Amino acid sequence: MTEPAAPDQALPETPAAASPADRPATDAAALPVLLLVDGSSYLYRAYHAMPDLRSPDGFPTGAIHGFIAMMKRLREQVIGAGPGGHAACVFDASGPTFRDAWYPEYKAQRAPMPDDLRTQIAPIHEVVRLLGWPVLEVPGIEADDAIGTLARVGAAAGHRVIVSTGDKDLAQLVNERVTLINTMTNETLDIPGVQAKFGVPPERIVDYLSLIGDTVDNVPGVEKVGPKTAVKWLAEHGSLAGVMAAAGSIKGVAGENLRKALDWLPQGQRLVTVVTDCDLAGHVPGWPAIESLALAPVDKPAMLDFLQRYGFGRLKNELAAELGAPAPAAAAGAVAVPVEGTAAPATPPGDAGLARHYETVLTREQLAAWIARLKAAEISALDTETDSLDPMRARIVGISFAVQPGEAAYVPLAHDGPDAPEQLPLDEVLAELRPWLEDAAAAKVGQNIKYDTHVLANHGITVRGWRHDTLLESYVFEAHLAHSLEKLAERHLGRRGLSYEDLCGKGAAQIPFSQVDVVRATTYSGEDSEMTLQVHQQLYPQLAAEPGMKRVYEEIELPVSAILARIERHGVLVDAGVLARQSQQLAQRMMDLEREAYDIAGQPFNMGSPKQIGEILFTKLGLPVKKKTATGAPSTDEEVLQELAADYPLPARILEHRSLAKLKGTYTDKLPQMVNPATGRVHTNYAQAVAVTGRLSSNDPNLQNIPIRTADGRRVREAFIAPPGHVIVSADYSQIELRIMAHMSGDPGLTRAFAEGMDVHRATAAEVFNLAPDAVTSEQRRYAKTINFGLIYGMGAFGLAQSLGIEQKAAKDYIDRYFARFAGVKRYMDDIRASAADKGYVETLFGRRITLLDIRGGNGPRRAGAERQAINAPMQGTAADLIKLAMIAVQRALDEQGKRTVMVMQVHDELVFEVPEDEIDWARSEVPRLMAGVAALSVPLLAEVGVGPNWEQAH
DNA sequence: CTGCTAGCATA
DNA sequence: GTATGCTAGCAGA
Structure with missing residues (x-):
């Protein structure tokens, strides 16, 4: 894309995505990354998102703070901890650009930048450079255009380009090799993502923006035309040129406004089109090569000076510690901050008068003392506090330990609230803890250990020695009750601790844990560890007194927890291109159905709204009401519509539309958005303590309800693929519940x-x-x-x-x-x-x-x-037990025999594997044999196995 | 923005 | 008729 999209370009039949044969999903994932940060789009966000922080001499530093955190996180998440990687952070230069020459009113309505932000711009540029990023600021060229140019050149040079921006206009840059991420919202936009979010593919974004205009930049579109009309017109006429050509036949006010805008639209289109052939010579060394845009190591000495100048005490001390120099403040004066636990409303039995003492660990001496206690303990409880609920992305904010009732330690590591004290450097603390964390002989207990396993794995630590999980203890002991630590503490200790909501609030006003005051965080996290230890001490003996429960807990649930962590971490490959094509086809069919339905109904209505369907069907058209919903409204569910379809034409259209909408909304649009950009895979979360019968459940995304019954739905499974040189193997129990009966x-x-x-x-x-x-x-x-x-x-x-x-x-x-x-x-x-x-x-x-x-x-x-x-x-429960035993047996065999086959999914009676081609024979014979052999019932167990390039064909 | 309902995907 | 999780729409904040 060297030219702004030509207005007469026809809408391609399918998005630019190539077929999987010539471009498997793994291809792009394997390319070296070029990370482009739209610095300008984050300036305002960083400014508003942060509290009004000041250096000791009153200089505003909130946005600087925000940038440091964001750039660090981006580098870690996208490039990884190691050296290397290509990147640039791009800012708008001050002064006019070529767009101002095209259109003097461009951005004319924009309010001037607040002074508090303006003064932070120079330091932000400086600190981004010190963090090792090439910074680009080209007079006369907007950041968008520079990014567009770099993205095009980078993609052509064989990079996977990731553009980090808060500006949706850049969605026009997305293609096979260019993805957008929004660091603030953790949202990623690839081709299907753009299609899903805007309703048009990336190559139509320019047309779309031209029609709706951009009030922020003062670029008008067509009056009264918003996203919905724009998508509709583009779907009907292919492109902006098509819309303009059909302007004569478009009815209504919108049509009139369109005709009025005909003269303007080409210029508007030119304004919203990102230019991808800017000359960056003199700004990018070696241009048009981009090899010079390499991430450098952090310039630590200069950084230290910078942090000192702007009064970033905690960050400075962290860095100083890393450099080997003793962190002056930490060494000099920090003492333990003892925190008394909040008084429990009810004193638990055997706990009378126990004073609780929770310690905030801020010095190396304290840390060393606690590590010694952990090493000496018979069993220790631990709990991590993080910045995310997504186990694959969560980063540690702090970690707590308990080795005996009444006492706990909290090590804050990444608290960055306004009053956060200087904390020990995260890497150093983890390095100190690593020998103990990875020691299989050091017994550990946690609440939901699978989560902590992921969190520590995110920092490169493989926790060993998990001996117990209070979540699973409770689940096996009384599955029908709730298992949050809060509830467990109430039930088994008669205690109420601080709740997460107490600390962080909820909803939109929720703050990240890193902003929580360290003293309160110590109470909260210390309690979590200490209560986990106590709940275990109360609950496990009761559980172990029942031999059946003890066996289920120790021989099924605990081993399965470890296997699930591995399955989730490995993830499954999903071919986004396959799904994008399906989305496109589904959208086309849905529009045809809409047209037919509006025709029959004599008016447009929302086919996704049961309420509006009811009004059309039963009020306007007078069809008979077959049954009512729980709220008394006439039901429009499948059964009703099926019945009505025998006598009337509309219900069948609604039914088909609904099933297509479900497929598109839940699967073909959504799954690609769930691909983790760091791994290129989808990582579900298996809930092990939710279903009362003993089944697993799967969420974010749910991989246990991928369609299979209808031909359209089944095709979604074609997108579940194996990497090159591998196949998908699926093995499922035949009639397992009837056999159990x-x-x-x-x-x-x-x-x-x-x-x-x-x-x-x-x-x-x-x-x-x-x-x-x-x-x-x-x-x-x-x-x-x-x-x-x-x-x-x-x-x-x-x-x-x-x-x-x-x-x-x-x-x-x-x-x-x-x-x-x-x-x-x-x-x-x-x-x-x-x-x-x-x-x-x-x-x-x-x-x-x-x-x-x-x-x-x-x-x-x-x-x-x-x-x-x-x-x-x-x-149902016995079937769940059997397949869990099968998972354990198969995983054990894989490990013992050093196989490279990986278990990637469990769907109640089915196990799915990613198998290297040289292990297909093994999998085909051993997996069903192991599955059938987990128990000797009075009837044989039978497992059937299938092999294919994707999940659909493995059945 | 949050919580609820209707509807529907799987085993 | 068992067990789940997710989406769109919509009403009430």
Whole structure:
């Protein structure tokens, strides 16, 4: 893109993304990075985001502070800790640019920069240079244009270009090799991201901006035309040129305004187009080569001087310590800040009168003393405080320890609030702690250890010696209750600590933990460690007294936690190009459906709004209301629309539109946005203590509900790929819950069906319809399949009738016949209801306990619900136990045999692996063998395996 | 900006 | 009829 986009450029059929064959997703990820920072776009943000900080002599320093933090973080996150990397930080120069010559009113409305910010600009340039960044400021050329030029040249020179900016206009630069990130919001925009955010691909952004205009820069667009109309017009007419050509036929006020703007639009387009062929000679050494834009090491001596001049005490001392010179203030006077814990409202048993003492560690002597205590302790609790909830991105702000009740230490490491004291340097503290953290013999306990494992791994530390996790202890002990440390402390210690909200607030007003006062942070984090230790001491003996629970905790949940951390960290490759093309196609089909629907309805309406659909369907068109929602509104759910579709044309359009919108909004647009820019992969989080039955759940993103049932949906799985030289291998348990039902009930008919390797649904149909298996029709088999699933869910005649669309009486008849033929199953269901009512809980085969509070309590519907859970939970839960055992067995085999195969996903009854080509045979034979061998039930376990270039084809 | 509802994706 | 998580729309702040 050397020229501003030509107005007559036609909309390509697909985005610029190449096919995966000639450009796999891994390609771009492997290229060296060129990181371009739009310094100007962050000036205001840094200024406003920070409190009004001042140096001792009153010079404003808030924005400087913000820049230092941001540039450090960017370098760490994008380039990594090591040397090397290409980058530049680009600022607007003062004075007029070529745009002012084109259009004198350009940026004319802009308020002058506040003096407090203006005075910080020179120091910001200086400090960015000292941090090792090439700084670019070219008179007559705006930062946007310089960045556009560097991005084009860099991409052509084989770089993966990452542009860090707060300015959305730069979305026009995005292509296969150029990605935008917004450091403030952690948002990344690649091709699908731009499409998702703006509704147009990157190459249409210029047209889009031309139409809507830019009030900030005082560039008018078409009056009354906003994002929605712009997207609609561009979708209909391809490009700005197309829109202009069709201006005569566009109706309404917007059409009139468009015609008025026809003369202006070419100039507007020129103004919003980023110029990518600026001459940077004299500003970039060696131009047009960009090798000179290399990150240099921090100029520490000069930096020290800078920090001294502007009164950045804490940062200065950190740096001084790093340089080996003793940090004067820390060595001279810092003493421990003892903090008494907040008084507990209720004194826990055995805790009477215990004074709590939490220590803030600010000196090397204190740190050394605590490390000695950790090394001597039988078991230590630890907890990290971080700057993010995203485990893969979180950086440590502080770390706390406890080795005995009543005492804790908090080591603040990155507190940067207004009154933050000088703290020990993070790298030095972690280096000191590393031997203990990585010592497998040093026993550790935590609350949700998977999170702390990630956080420390983010700093290059592999924690070993995790012996216990209070989250998992509680989950196994009483899965139906809440497991936050706050709740555990209340339940097991009768104690209430400071809550995170007390410290940081919530919602938009929430402050990062690094801004929390160190004294309060000490109380909070110290409590977290100390309460974790105490909860463990209370809870573990109770848990261990039950052999079944002890086994589930120690032999299933703890090992699985470590495996999940590895799965999450490795991530899975997602081909953003594949998804971008699908998004594009879905958008096209959705627009066609919208057109048809508006035509039928006689007016436009929002097809994504159940409320508006209801108004059109039931009020305007007078279709019959089939059922109501919980709030009394007429329902428009799938079942209703399906029924109405038989008699009317509109519901079918709505149904299809809705399913396409779901696919696009939830998967094809979203997944690419979830790719971690540092790894090029998607890293889900598996929640191990959420589902009461023992299942895992997956979030951010949820990889356990990727579509499979419909052809359109299934294609999303084509985007889940393996790196070059690898394939995807998927292995899933066949009919695992029905096999468990056969085992638990001991029913001879069902057991025989599995023992003989029969098609179980066919076998069920043969019994229920009293036929030979060969004589079963496909519809009869479908009925039997529904019955089998229904049984697993504890269904009654009503539910079966509903899902088969038959009379309740007929459904009852089927169920009666089933139970007559499979009397063992009937007996099992009755027994489990009775046993649940008797004990108040049910158990899985391995002793996992699921408590059912409503099984005896009060009203009918709730008890009926609890009875269904009583039937379902042992089967679903045993299946969860089995696949967890399979994960452990397979991971152990992989480790012991030194395989390079990696487990990348778990989907309840399925394990997915990334397998190097030379290990395909191993995976194909060993994985299903190991999965089938985790337990000896009275029926065989069977795992089926598939291999393919992507997840779809591995099925 | 936050919380709720409706609807829907998976096993 | 079991178990989950996520999105868009929308109402009330």
